[in-house]
Amino acid sequence: MNFPLIMLIALVVTGVIWLFDIYALKPRRAAGAKEPLLVEYSKSFFPVILVVFMLRSFLVEPFKxxxxxxxxxxxxxxxxxxxxxxxxxxxxxxxxxxxxxxxxxxxxxxxxxxxxxxxxxxxxxxxxxxxxxxxxxxxxxxxxxxxxxxxxxxxxxxxxxxxxxxxxxxxxxxxxxxxxxxxxxxxxxxxxxxxxxxxxxxxxxxxxxxxxxxxxxxxxxxxxxxxxxxxxxxxxxxxxxxxxxxxxxxxxxxxxxxxxxxxxxxx
Missing domain, CATH: 2.10.109.10 (Umud Fragment, subunit A)
Structure with a gap:
């Protein structure tokens, strides 16, 4: 399993979904309308994945x-x-x-x-x-x-x-x-x-x-x-x-x- 590659893909996917929502979906949503579940998850996971990806890639990485x-x-x-x-x-x-x-x-x-x-x-x-x-x-x-x-x-x-x-x-x-x-x-x-x-x-x-x-x-x-x-x-x-x-x-x-x-x- 290429874990760094999986994390990079997850980072890109969640980031793209979040940006797509900001510039394409959000302006068209009615005021007070609930965000799509996929967008909600992407906004939640993107910062976490970004921090972990940066730490593992450039600072420290755990091994067993x-x-x-x-x-x-x-x-x-x-x-x-x-x-x-x-x-x-x-x-x-x-x-x-x-x-x-x-x-x-x-x-x-x-x-x-x-x-x-x-x-x-x-x-x-x-x-x-x-x-x-x-x-x-x-x-x-x-x-x-x-x-x-x-x-x-x-x-x-x-x-x-x-x-x-x-x-x-x-x-x-x-x-x-x-x-x-x-x-x-x-x-x-x-x-x-x-x-x-x-x-x-x-x-x-x-x-x-x-x-x-x-x-x-x-x-x-x-x-x-x-x-x-x-x-x-x-x-x-x-x-x-x-x-x-x-x-x-x-x-x-x-x-x-x-x-x-x-x-x-x-x-």
Whole structure:
């Protein structure tokens, strides 16, 4: 479902009906005559739709986390807010950037349109910006030849809705300005080679049984989930073009299962 497009259509339809009434129907109505029901509804809903459309298009947009690919940073059931203008002002629906403000940085948690199906929104962490050489070998992430600083924080346990990570290692990782936590499952393979697809700029990557090395092309970003051994990300379907960017995740605003997570910032 293309919700922004649906909202745009609703905005245009209600606005046109309201204007048509003002300039064509109202002058012909008898004094004191009741407005048509369709006009009444349009006048009521147009301002609400306009405010919501502007907020979602240019300021903040809510999303719900559907999977465990960003654990432990984000949990299934987290409702998050995404800043829509951090990386520039974009036209609604077309998603074309019209004002450039800033570019994604390594470590940012970013929402973007899935390259293989732009109707789907994905959320991952930026681990490579244009020009970066990304290497993930034996579960160690290296950027431009420098291994990231990591620290083991012990065992991580989480069981919910079939998700079971009692055997995962919790790792502290420094990526750019962000110090965040990731999960590593010792017995899981570094890479599922059979799941790697053909994608644009595939020639920029080299894969083997121990991992991969990719050079990020201009205008693109390399994304990975914090749940490193259970994330469908750029390792498998490639780079995210700038035109697919939606915004930067910055806060958890609700979680029905854990109210303590409300208001938690996303780093």
């Amino acid at each position: 986390i559907p999977s465990g690919s960003m654990m432990p940073t984000l949990l299934v059931g987290d409702f998050i807010l995404v800043n829509k203008y951090t990386y520039g002002i974009r036209l609604p629906v077309a998603n074309k950037k019209i004002i450039d403000i800033a570019s994604p940085k390594n470590g940012d948690v970013m929402v973007f349109r899935y390259p293989e199906d732009p109707s789907l929104d994905y959320i991952k962490r930026v681990v490579g910006v244009p020009g970066d050489k990304i290497s993930y070998q034996n579960k160690q992430l290296t950027i431009n030849g420098k291994p990231l600083k990591i620290e083991s924080l012990g065992n991580y346990s989480y069981v919910k809705s079939g998700l079971n990570f009692v055997n995962a290692n919790l790792i502290s990782e420094q990526l750019g300005e962000h110090n965040h936590q990731t999960l590593v499952q010792p017995e899981a393979p570094v890479l599922r080679l059979g799941d790697v697809r053909q994608f644009s700029n595939r020639e920029n990557c080299a894969y083997n049984n121990e991992g991969f090395t990719c050079t990020v092309p201009q205008g693109h970003y390399f994304m990975m989930g914090d749940n490193r051994d259970d994330s469908n990300d750029s390792r498998y379907w490639g780079f995210v073009p700038d035109r697919n960017i939606v915004g930067k995740a910055f806060m958890i605003w609700w979680n029905f299962d854990d109210l303590k997570r409300i208001g938690k910032s996303i780093d």
